Amino acid sequence: MSIELDLYGARVMRPGGWDAASLSLAGGVIVDGSVGRAVDLTGYDLLPGIVDVHGDGFERHMAPRRGALRERDSGMVAVAAELAACGITTAVLAQFWSWEGGMRGPEFAQEVFAAVDAVAPTVPVDLRVQMRLETHFTESFAEAEAALDRWGIGYVVFNDHLPHKRLAEGRTPPRLTGQALKSGRSPETHLALMQRLHAAGAEVPEALDAFCARLAAKGVRMGSHDDQTSEGRAEWRRRGVFVSEFPETLEAAQAARDAGEPVVLGAPNVVRGASHAGNVSALELIGAGLCDALASDYHYPSPARAAWRCVELGLMDEAAAWQLVSEGPARVLGLTDRGRLEPGLRADVVVMERETRRIAAVIAGGQVAYMSGPVAGRFIA
Incomplete structure (x- = not known):
């Protein structure tokens, strides 16, 4: 009430x-x-209220240890409480749909979607879902699309986490054993899966073209993750994928801005002052006017802190900085009733x-x- x-x-x-x-x-x-x-x-x-356009900090509530808990609804209630304590009143929970398996696999994703569906009507915070779909997981596109339809998910972002360079060189990817254990596979089986998906890379563009066309016809919002080049951003744009999430270079962010497309950056990057992966600093992009929204990414307290960090560094005034975590992300999501x-x-x-x-x-x-x-x-x- x-x-x-x-x-x-x-x-x-x-x-x-x-x-x-x-x-x-x-x-x-x-x-x-x-x-x-x-x-x-x-x-x-x-x-x-803060509008969080992309965050996966919910994972520790849903599965604090591998196989330890399966009370998904209780975990989602705890997620809503943490979001509220961090000032987040609208939250887009970014859930993987990936060949990587484990907490990134389709089975776990379905559990997250079901938990959001059950809990969202009972909590004040507006809980929403984004599917993070692996580009080379083409064999699961039909199942992913069915899940989007079933759960009413209106936002998809495309990732590619295959270590293509290592696989092309015939080298073993780093951290293979740990990743295999998380997926529930042996290292040999996990590596064979990556090699097979990498080898089928020539089939991916056509599959993405068809898949994105179907989603666009349904009005699904789409974004690309970790853009690196203007050419890559143009390819996504051609498919109707207009949101640029966490671009890794100034070139990619500028290409999105030149085309009038929203750029989403990570709030933890701002708080830290640098990318943990060695990519372009979010502060550099903000200073260049190339940011429309800051997202929690993996740390829910960060959006509020990042806004004030922008003020402390003299990048913008308080109203403009807070818009990066409220009105800006609301606009990215097409939500005109908040922010x-x-x-x-x-x-x-x-x-x-x-x-x-x-x-x-x-x-x-x-x-x-x-x-x-x-x-x-x-x-x-």
Whole structure:
């Protein structure tokens, strides 16, 4: 049940910057005028809820140890709680559909999709799903498409994790034994699978053309992961794959921007100040104006921290930085009803301590999703 509140005394981050006007919530949306119960939030800031366009931090809740737990719904409830505590009111859970098996295989993916389907209607945070499909896993495209249809998944991102260079040279890929164990295969079987998929690479472009055409006809949003070149981005564009997730080079990010396509970068990269894989720094791309949205990637606390990091480094002002984790990702997802604190939009609000920038409370869709510490006294007084 959504709450009716007039929040006053706080700074409110509107699209044009901060102001001191009260923020009223009713019926799950932001409204004009007073609605009743007033809460004094002097000393706090109110910001739009974070829209996380890509994150796989849910994995440790779903399978903390290989084969240890199978209570998927309980894990997903814990995921929703963590998201809320991090200020995330809309979360796209990025789940692999990959030949890699284990937590990246189709069987585990189906369990994640089922858990989201069961839990999403019961929690305030808006839980959504993105399928991360391996390009060379063409033998599973039909099954993947059936899963998209069954679970109503409207976002697919394409990856390619095959170590092509090593396989072409006839060398054993690094970390083979560990990856094989995660997949439930022997190292020999796992290697043979990679070699077979690599050898069939010439068949992949045609399979992708047909698959993407079918998804585009259904209105499925599509993105490419780890773009490296402008030519590669152009190839995806030709297939109707318009989102560029985590481009690895300035060239690829610039190519997406020149074509008017959204660029999604990793918030942990911003917080760290560099890519953990040695690719182009997200801070460099942000400084060049080549970022539309920051995503949690694998660490849910990072979006909020990354926004402030951009401010601390002088890359942009507070309103512009917060847009990278709210309005920007909402636009990438085509969600026009959130990402800003304006009348008529979803009541997704982050209550933040002004001095420490700690998240004190979160309202998602007009419901309390998280609250901790002294701020609770303001709401129950």
